[in-house]
Amino acid sequence: MVRATTASGLSRCSMNHEQRPLQLLSTIFGHPAFRGAQQDIVEHVAGGGDALVLMPTGGGKSLCYQLPALLREGTALVVSPLIALMQDQVAALQQLGVRAAFLNSTLDGRAANACEKALRNGELDLLYVAPERLVMPRMLECLAESKLALFAIDEAHCVSQWGHDFRPEYLQLSILHERFPDVPRIALTATADPQTRVEIIRRLALDDARVFISSFDRPNIRYTIVDKQEARAQLLSFIRQDHAGDAGIVYCLSRKKVDETAAWLVSHGVRAIPYHAGMDSAARAENQNRFQREEGIVVVATIAFGMGIDKPDVRFVAHLDLPKSIEGYYQETGRAGRDGAPADAWMAYGLGDVVQQRRMIDQSEGSEEYRRVSVTKLEALLGLCETAGCRRVRLLDYFGESGASCGNCDNCLEPPQTWDATDAARKALSCIYRTGQRFGAVHLIDVLRGRVTDRVTQWGHDQLNVFGIGADLDEAAWRNVFRQLVALGYARPDHDAYGALCLTETSRPVLKGEQQVCMRSVLPRKAKAAKSRRGAAGAVLPPADAGLLDQLKNWRMEQARVQGVPAFVIFHDRTLAEIAAVRPADIDALGGISGIGAKKLERYGASLLALVHG
Numbered sequence: 001m002v003r004a005t006t007a008s009g010l011s012r013c014s015m016n017h018e019q020r021p022l023q024l025l026s027t028i029f030g031h032p033a034f035r036g037a038q039q040d041i042v043e044h045v046a047g048g049g050d051a052l053v054l055m056p057t058g059g060g061k062s063l064c065y066q067l068p069a070l071l072r073e074g075t076a077l078v079v080s081p082l083i084a085l086m087q088d089q090v091a092a093l094q095q096l097g098v099r100a101a102f103l104n105s106t107l108d109g110r111a112a113n114a115c116e117k118a119l120r121n122g123e124l125d126l127l128y129v130a131p132e133r134l135v136m137p138r139m140l141e142c143l144a145e146s147k148l149a150l151f152a153i154d155e156a157h158c159v160s161q162w163g164h165d166f167r168p169e170y171l172q173l174s175i176l177h178e179r180f181p182d183v184p185r186i187a188l189t190a191t192a193d194p195q196t197r198v199e200i201i202r203r204l205a206l207d208d209a210r211v212f213i214s215s216f217d218r219p220n221i222r223y224t225i226v227d228k229q230e231a232r233a234q235l236l237s238f239i240r241q242d243h244a245g246d247a248g249i250v251y252c253l254s255r256k257k258v259d260e261t262a263a264w265l266v267s268h269g270v271r272a273i274p275y276h277a278g279m280d281s282a283a284r285a286e287n288q289n290r291f292q293r294e295e296g297i298v299v300v301a302t303i304a305f306g307m308g309i310d311k312p313d314v315r316f317v318a319h320l321d322l323p324k325s326i327e328g329y330y331q332e333t334g335r336a337g338r339d340g341a342p343a344d345a346w347m348a349y350g351l352g353d354v355v356q357q358r359r360m361i362d363q364s365e366g367s368e369e370y371r372r373v374s375v376t377k378l379e380a381l382l383g384l385c386e387t388a389g390c391r392r393v394r395l396l397d398y399f400g401e402s403g404a405s406c407g408n409c410d411n412c413l414e415p416p417q418t419w420d421a422t423d424a425a426r427k428a429l430s431c432i433y434r435t436g437q438r439f440g441a442v443h444l445i446d447v448l449r450g451r452v453t454d455r456v457t458q459w460g461h462d463q464l465n466v467f468g469i470g471a472d473l474d475e476a477a478w479r480n481v482f483r484q485l486v487a488l489g490y491a492r493p494d495h496d497a498y499g500a501l502c503l504t505e506t507s508r509p510v511l512k513g514e515q516q517v518c519m520r521s522v523l524p525r526k527a528k529a530a531k532s533r534r535g536a537a538g539a540v541l542p543p544a545d546a547g548l549l550d551q552l553k554n555w556r557m558e559q560a561r562v563q564g565v566p567a568f569v570i571f572h573d574r575t576l577a578e579i580a581a582v583r584p585a586d587i588d589a590l591g592g593i594s595g596i597g598a599k600k601l602e603r604y605g606a607s608l609l610a611l612v613h614g
C-alpha cells in the first residue's frame with residue numbers, strides 16, 4: 001500500500017509563495033481557486049507556523065494540511081481518531097498521485113514495518129496515524145529518525161474532556177510539541193463553541209498558533225422545519241419528491257423507533273437500513289460500511305451514528321424527533337452536503353416533541369444546574385423551530401455570527417404568515433386552567449371544539465364554560481396553537497403527569513388580555529416555489545443532462561468496484577454533475593472541471609470524453 005509514485009509536477013525546489021500553492025491546488029487537486037481562508041492557512045503552515053483551524057464540515061479542512069504537506073520537505077503526520085476512514089482518505093490521495101499511507105491497528109506487523117521504513121526513507125508525503133500509535137515510544141523513535149514536514153491534528157475537539165467525542169489519547173499529543181519543537185502543527189475542528197477552542201489551545205500547547213475562524217454557515221444546506229402531522233408519511237413524501245435514490249440520514253430518538261422507521265421505509269420502497277447502539281457491533285459496522293460505499297442508502301439512526309461518517313454526498317438529513325439543542329441540530333444536519341452540492345436539512349416537529357424533551361430533562365439524573373442549562377438550550381432550539389424569520393440567521397446568531405436573510409430556508413422561500421393569536425391563546429390557556437391543569441392537548445382540544453367524548457363526559461367537562469368555545473378552529477390549528485404556547489413559554493408540560501399541560505408565570509397577562517400573542521400561521525403553505533439551487537460557491541450551473549449523468553454514475557460505480565474503493569474516491573457527485581451540465585468538448589475543457597486534477601485527467605479523461613460524446 002505504500003506507493004512509490006511521485007505526485008505529478010512536484011518538485012520541491014524554489015517554492016514560490018505566490019504561485020506554488022495555487023499551482024498545486026490546480027494540478028494535483030483539480031480546483032481552480034482556494035476557498036475562504038484556505039490560502040492564508042496553507043501559506044502560514046507551509047512557512048512553518050502553527051495554526052488552529054475552525055471550519056465547518058465540508059469547509060475544506062483537509063487541503064489546509066495536505067497542500068503544506070506537499071509544499072514542505074519531509075512527511076506530514078496526520079493524527080485522526082477515525083481509523084475506519086483512513087483507508088478511504090489514503091485511497092483518495094493516491095488517486096491524485098500523492099504518496100500517502102496509513103498506520104493503525106488494522107495493519108499486520110509486516111505492513112506496519114514497511115510503512116515505517118517508507119517514512120524513514122522519505123518516501124511518503126503524508127502518513128495518517130491513530131493517536132495512540134503516534135505516542136508509542138517506538139513510533140516516536142521512528143519519527144526522530146525521519147524528516148517531518150508537519151503534524152496535522154484532525155478532529156482536535158477530541159481533546160476536550162467536556163465534549164462527547166473525548167479521546168484520552170489526545171491528551172498525550174502535547175508530547176509532539178515537546179519532542180519536535182521545530183515541526184509546525186496544525187489542529188483542525190468543525191466544533192463551533194468558544195470553550196472547546198480554548199481547551200484545544202491549552203491542552204495541545206498551541207498558545208502561539210494563529211487561529212483561523214471561518215464562518216460556520218453552510219450555504220448549500222437548505223433548512224426546513226415542518227409541522228408534524230403524520231411524521232412518517234411526511235418523511236416519505238419528502239424523500240420521494242426531493243430525494244429519490246439519494247443517500248440520506250434519518251435521525252430518531254429511540255432504538256425502537258429507528259428499527260420501526262427503517263422497516264417501514266423499506267416496505268415503501270426506500271433502501272433504508274438501521275443503525276443504533278443496541279445492534280451488535282458487526283451489524284453496525286456492516287451498515288455503516290454499506291452507507292459509506294453503496295450509493296443511495298438511507299440510514300435511519302440514533303445520534304450514535306455520528307462521528308466517523310465522512311461521506312461527502314449525503315443529500316439530506318431528516319429529523320423525526322427534536323434534537324436536544326442547537327449545537328446538536330447543527331452538528332447532525334452538518335453531515336449533509338459536505339461536497340458543497342445542494343442538500344436538505346429537514347425536520348418534522350410537533351407538540352409531542354417538546355413534551356418529550358422537557359420530560360427527559362425533568363427526569364434526568366443531572367444536577368439542578370445541568371437541568372437549567374438543558375432547558376435553556378432546548379428553548380433556544382424551540383425558538384429556531386418557531387421563528388417566522390430566516391432560520392439561518394437564527395442559527396448563526398446562536399454561534400455569534402450575524403448575517404442577512406439567506407434565501408435558502410423554508411421561511412425565506414415562503415415567508416410564513418403570522419396572525420394575531422391572542423384570542424385563541426386566551427381560550428387555550430383558560431381551558432388548561434378550567435380543567436385543572438391535568439390534561440394533554442388531545443383532550444383539551446376536544447373540550448375547546450365541543451366534542452362529546454367518554455372522557456369529556458366522565459370529567460364533566462361538557463359543563464364548563466370553555467366547552468365548545470373554540471369550534472371556529474380545526475384540530476390541526478389547535479395543535480399548532482398549543483405547540484406554540486409551549487414553545488413560547490406560555491404553557492408548559494407538567495413534570496409528573498405525562499403530556500399534561502399547565503400554566504406558567506407568563507400565562508397570566510395573556511389570560512387577562514394584557515398581552516398580545518403572535519403566532520405562525522397554520523394555513524397550509526403555497527405550492528413549492530420553483531427550485532433554483534446554489535452550490536457552495538454560489539454558482540448556478542445549467543441543468544445537467546440526466547441521461548448522461550446516469551451513465552457517468554454507472555461508469556463510476558464500475559471503476560469503484562474494480563478498484564475496491566468507494567465511488568466518491570473516484571469522483572464526487574459534484575464533478576460528475578458539472579461534466580453532465582457543461583459537456584466539455586475536449587481534454588482541456590475537461591481539465592477545467594472542478595475536481596479533475598492532472599492525474600485523474602490522465603487516468604480517466606479519455607473514458608469520460610467517450611461517455612460525453614458517445
Ligand code: ADP
Pocket residue numbers: 031032033034035038055056057058059060061062063312338339340572594
Ligand atoms: P472538511 O474536512 O472540512 O469537512 P473536506 O476537506 O473533506 O472538508 O472538503 C470538503 C469538500 O470540499 C471536498 O469535496 C473537497 O474536495 C472540496 N474542496 C475543498 N477545497 C476546495 C476548493 N478550494 N475548491 C473546490 N472544492 C474544494
Ligand code: ZN
Pocket residue numbers: 389390391392393405406407408409410411412413
Ligand atoms: Zn433563510
